[in-house]
Amino acid sequence: MAEDEQARLARLRPNLERRALIYESIRAFFKERNFLEVETPIRAPAIAPEPFIVPFQSEDWYLAASPELHMKRLLAAGYEKLFQFSHCFRKGERGRWHNPEFIMLEWYRANADYLGIIQDTEQLIASIARKLGHKDTIKYQGQKIDISLPWPRITVRDAYIEYASWDPVATNDPTRFDVDFIDKILPAFSPDRPTVLLDYPTPQASLARLKPGNPPVAERAEVFIGGLELANGYSELIDAREQASRFREAVEEIRRERGQDMPLPDSFLKAVARLPECGGIALGIDRLVMLFCDAASIDDVMPFTADTA
Amino acid sequence: MEISGVHRNTKLIIDGALYNVEESEFTKPGKGRSVYRLRLKNLRDGRVIDRTYRSGEDVEEARLDTQSEQFLYHENDQYFFMDIKTYDQHAVPEEILGIKKNFLKEGMEVVMLMMGDEPIDVQLPITIDLKVIETEVSTKTATITPQNKASVLETGYKVGTPSFIKVGDIIKIDTRTGNYLERVSTGK
Numbered sequence: 233m234a235e236d237e238q239a240r241l242a243r244l245r246p247n248l249e250r251r252a253l254i255y256e257s258i259r260a261f262f263k264e265r266n267f268l269e270v271e272t273p274i275r276a277p278a279i280a281p282e283p284f285i286v287p288f289q290s291e292d293w294y295l296a297a298s299p300e301l302h303m304k305r306l307l308a309a310g311y312e313k314l315f316q317f318s319h320c321f322r323k324g325e326r327g328r329w330h331n332p333e334f335i336m337l338e339w340y341r342a343n344a345d346y347l348g349i350i351q352d353t354e355q356l357i358a359s360i361a362r363k364l365g366h367k368d369t370i371k372y373q374g375q376k377i378d379i380s381l382p383w384p385r386i387t388v389r390d391a392y393i394e395y396a397s398w399d400p401v402a403t404n405d406p407t408r409f410d411v412d413f414i415d416k417i418l419p420a421f422s423p424d425r426p427t428v429l430l431d432y433p434t435p436q437a438s439l440a441r442l443k444p445g446n447p448p449v450a451e452r453a454e455v456f457i458g459g460l461e462l463a464n465g466y467s468e469l470i471d472a473r474e475q476a477s478r479f480r481e482a483v484e485e486i487r488r489e490r491g492q493d494m495p496l497p498d499s500f501l502k503a504v505a506r507l508p509e510c511g512g513i514a515l516g517i518d519r520l521v522m523l524f525c526d527a528a529s530i531d532d533v534m535p536f537t538a539d540t541a
Numbered sequence: 542m543e544i545s546g547v548h549r550n551t552k553l554i555i556d557g558a559l560y561n562v563e564e565s566e567f568t569k570p571g572k573g574r575s576v577y578r579l580r581l582k583n584l585r586d587g588r589v590i591d592r593t594y595r596s597g598e599d600v601e602e603a604r605l606d607t608q609s610e611q612f613l614y615h616e617n618d619q620y621f622f623m624d625i626k627t628y629d630q631h632a633v634p635e636e637i638l639g640i641k642k643n644f645l646k647e648g649m650e651v652v653m654l655m656m657g658d659e660p661i662d663v664q665l666p667i668t669i670d671l672k673v674i675e676t677e678v679s680t681k682t683a684t685i686t687p688q689n690k691a692s693v694l695e696t697g698y699k700v701g702t703p704s705f706i707k708v709g710d711i712i713k714i715d716t717r718t719g720n721y722l723e724r725v726s727t728g729k
Contacts, residue, residue, distance in 0.1 A: 284574050324545065324575070324596075327567030407595065410573035415593055438572055454571075464571050514571075 237540070247525040247533050250364070254521055255317070257363040258337065261356050267313040267339060272302030274319050278497035280439065281482040283489060286323040288332075295321035298514055300439065301500040303340050304468065307510055308503035315339035317517065328529045329460065329519060331537045337520075340512035345467040346440070346451045349511040350428055353455055353463055354381045357426075357520070364524055372458035372523055375423050379457070383426040389449070391429060395420040401433050401447055409433070418459060426457040439475070440466035455515075458523055465513030472504040542602045544577050544594040552584070552603040552654075552661075555592070559584045559603055559656060584661050587636030603656060607664070610653040612645045620645065622653060622660070631660035638662070643698035644669050644716050665716045670725050671695055673710045676702070 235243075259269065274296045279287055288295040299318040306314055320336045341349065361370060361379055368380040389401045396412040421427040430453045434442060437450030451467035469475050479501070483494050521533040531537050547553070551562045560581040569575040575596035582589050594600070610622040610631065618635040620642060631653065635642055644665055645651070652664040675693035692702040694714070702721045706712060709728015712721060 282572065284569075284572060325567070325569060327569075330567060330569065407574065410570055411576060411593060411595060413570055413573065414568055414576045414578070436572060461571060 240540070241535060244532065244535060247521065247527060248535060250525050251521045251533060253364065254360055254517075254524060257360045258315075258317075258356065260363075261359050262313075262315045262339065265313065267315045267341075268311060270303070270306060270311075270314050270316050272296075272299045272306075272316065272318070274299075274321075276302070278495045278500075280497060280500075281479055281486055281494045282438070283482055283485045286490065287494075288321045288323055297322050298336060299338050300512070300514065301497055303338060303512070304507060304510075305500060305503045307340055307342060307508065308506040312342040312508075313340070326538055328531075329522075331518070331530050331534060333538070334530075335517040337515045337517050338512060340468070340510055342508040342510045344511040345509075346430075346453045346465050346511050349465045349513045350385075350453050350455070351382075353465070353513060353515065354383055357457075360520075360524065370523065372526055373528060375458060377423070377458055378425055383428050383455075384422065385428040385430055387431045387449075388429055388433065389431065391417050391420070401431075401449055404433065404435055406435060409436070418456065418461075421456055421459075423459070426455060429454045429456065437469075437478070438466070439469050439478075441469045441471075443467075460519045460523060461516075462519055462523070463513050463515035466511065468507065468510045468512055470504060470507040470509065472501060475504050476501050542600060544598045544600055545575070545596060547577065547579065547600060552605055553581070554601045554603050555581070559661065560590075561662065563589065584637060587634070605661060606655045607652050608655060609650055610660075610663075612647060612649050612651055614647060615642070615645075620663075622651065622663070624653075625650070633660055633663060640719050641665050641716060643696055643719060644671065644714060646671070646696055667716060668713050668722060669716050670711050670713050671698070673702070673706055673708055673712060673728070676706055676708055 275290050275293050276296060277293050279294045279297055280301055285297045287297050297320055299316050303314055303316060316338050318336050318338065319333060321333050323332060325332055358379060358381055368378055370377050370379060389399055392398055392400045396416045400409050431449040432452040434448055434450055437452060440450040440452040442448045443451050453465050454461060455463040479496055483496060486492050486494055518530050518533055522530060525533055527533050547562055547565055549562055549565055553560050553562065561584055562579055563582050564580040566578040567575065577594045579592045580589060581592060609625045611625055613621040613623055619632045620638055622631050641663060654661040654664060671694040673692045674695050677690045690702060690704050691699055692706050693699050700714065700721050702712065706724060707728060711725040713723050713725050715722055
């Protein structure tokens with residue numbers, strides 16, 4: 233017997249109230265740092281082509297899977313510090329940590345790289361924790377987590393060599409990368425500290441700038457707390473030709489794998505050439521709220537999910 | 542079938558053995574491939590294994606039939622049922638029934654899952670009404686919510702109930718969790 237809607241919504245009330253407090257403290261954090269809150273379209277004629285993110289279509293347009301492209305068009309027009317809470321849509325993503333419609337917090341800053349953006353993230357989460365009355369520890373699913381700064385950082389290469397016994401930067405095997413990530417890497421992260429994973433193999437660069445080296449890696453970082461993948465940030469790629477060529481490859485892969493024809497986001501590609509050096513990050517708000525509510529499932533922090541909408 | 546179509550209680554054939562999906566967990570690195578982690582119970586010996594699948598992988602769904610059977614009795618770890626049409630008797634071991642063994646009343650009708658001629662598992666309704674045959678006498682004033690005393694049901698199953706429950710009451714139990722849901726009627 234499914235839980236009655238009234239009982240469910242009553243049970244969720246403390247979490248939804250805490251969720252609102254978290255929003256307040258995020259807005260205060262960015263306001264203090266002179267970021268501008270913006271809203272960009274959640275329905276657009278083209279979105280970033282991603283081989284493993286399946287978009288919803290709305291007539292012949294797409295629902296946003298992330299607000300990234302529009303926020304970067306604002307950066308290209310001279311807006312230097314931006315943030316946004318955005319409804320994002322990704323088909324087929326449903327589970328304890330996923331709902332096909334979810335809220336992403338994204339922020340971008342000119343003259344910053346991925347490491348600077350990771351520092352923003354550390355400070356943001358520390359400031360939310362303080363606002364909610366935590367000092368340096370939070371408790372999630374029975375595990376105490378010490379969130380004092382700075383958080384431990386490990387490169388993708390070192391993590392895979394240590395916990396999966398192979399080097400994903402030297403060997404390109406994206407499928408093995410993803411399966412090992414879930415089976416070996418994520419479970420190996422220290423449960424009592426956040427983890428920042430840095431420097432991804434170039435085929436997983438997405439919209440990140442490459443760091444020269446032998447071999448080169450992408451300036452991309454992800455943040456994990458309590459086993460949750462919380463945020464993904466980049467030193468943003470500002471080379472228009474390189475970006476167009478990555479998108480064309482992605483469009484080709486999507487056609488091959490899913491048989492779907494996706495248009496190139498031309499207005500964005502035009503703007504890339506005018507982008508300043510900048511960094512940005514996307515943080516899953518629902519998961520952040522799960523963390524601060526000690527909630528086991530995303531269903532415990534949203535009033536209505538795909539199953540109850 | 543494609544792995545994304547697998548849910549809790551889907552029956553799969555893996556390496557020739559029949560499994561029930563106890564849990565299915567969807568997980569996905571933001572930019573990466575979807576991964577499904579299944580917790581599977583072998584429906585012959587009750588053993589539980591974990592398997593990881595990538596999105597797009599195919600799995601073999603077991604073709605099962607159902608028929609109505611009546612619960613007869615249990616002896617040691619075997620539970621005996623009878624096909625209502627043919628009077629054939631079938632035994633299902635305790636480790637396959639799991640929690641469901643607590644809700645079987647002699648003579649009650651259940652749905653038996655069959656693979657060919659072989660009984661596999663029993664399906665119960667999500668809720669079932671059972672009589673309380675023993676309970677602690679409450680000393681406190683009855684409260685509505687806390688399940689704060691133990692009551693024994695006619696099947697021998699012991700369950701936490703509110704303190705107002707008395708011997709002879711009929712109560713509703715969730716057969717998936719074994720939890721008390723509500724009082725259906727009061728005994729005299």
